[in-house]
Amino acid sequence: MADRSDAPHLPRSAPIEAYGNGGFAFAEMSHRGSLLCLPDAIWAWPVTRPEEIDKASLARVFAAADGIDTLIVGTGTDVWLPPPELRNALRAVKVVLDSMQTGPAIRTYNIMIGERRRVAAALIAVP
Numbered sequence: 001m002a003d004r005s006d007a008p009h010l011p012r013s014a015p016i017e018a019y020g021n022g023g024f025a026f027a028e029m030s031h032r033g034s035l036l037c038l039p040d041a042i043w044a045w046p047v048t049r050p051e052e053i054d055k056a057s058l059a060r061v062f063a064a065a066d067g068i069d070t071l072i073v074g075t076g077t078d079v080w081l082p083p084p085e086l087r088n089a090l091r092a093v094k095v096v097l098d099s100m101q102t103g104p105a106i107r108t109y110n111i112m113i114g115e116r117r118r119v120a121a122a123l124i125a126v127p
Contacts, residue, residue, distance in 0.1 A: 008041035015110045019102060022125045036060055037109065037121040039067050047124055050080035055089055061120055065093035070112065072098050074105030074123035095120075102126050 010027050016037070018025040023032040026042065036045035038060060047057050053073060055062065061071055071090060073082070082099050090097045100108070102123055112119040 008043050009035075010042040012041065013037060013039050013113055014042060015113060016106045016121075016123070019106055019123075020126055022127060024123065024125065032125070034125045035121070035123045037123065038064050039118060039120065040064065045122060047122070050075045050078050050124065053080070053082070053122065054086060058086075058090075058122060061095065061122070062089075062093060064120070065090075065095050067118055068095050068120045069118040070096045070098060070120070072100070072105045072109050072112070072119060072121045074102035074109075074121060075099055076102050076124040076126050 009029065009031055014027040016024050016026050023030060024035050031044065034045040034047050036043040043060060045057070047053055061068065079101065080099055082097055087097050098108070105121060105123060109119060109121040
């Protein structure tokens with residue numbers, strides 16, 4: 001099946017079961033590359049470095065902001081301080097940005113979806 005950027009990998013949210021080797025496992029599926037996990041779907045995300053995270057790469061988050069309270073950003077193995085303009089743009093649509101390395105981001109995301117919170121995650125794949 002071709003990987004089409006206009007079609008989600010999964011038409012719902014799901015916990016991330018495993019990560020590493022450049023990808024993720026969730027809902028009995030695996031995906032190589034980064035992921036954008038929204039409340040209604042999980043998408044391939046072309047970002048490979050924190051410096052690539054901006055309003056354009058998070059367009060789906062902004063489009064779905066009315067259903068999201070928190071965006072967890074998994075920055076791979078790097079620590080990343082989000083630029084103030086991105087944090088402010090998200091705050092303007094009432095989304096709190098929480099940035100951390102991908103491992104802790106997945107654990108936090110899984111807990112929050114388990115609590116049925118309105119959470120999204122942008123996760124950079126790690127080697």
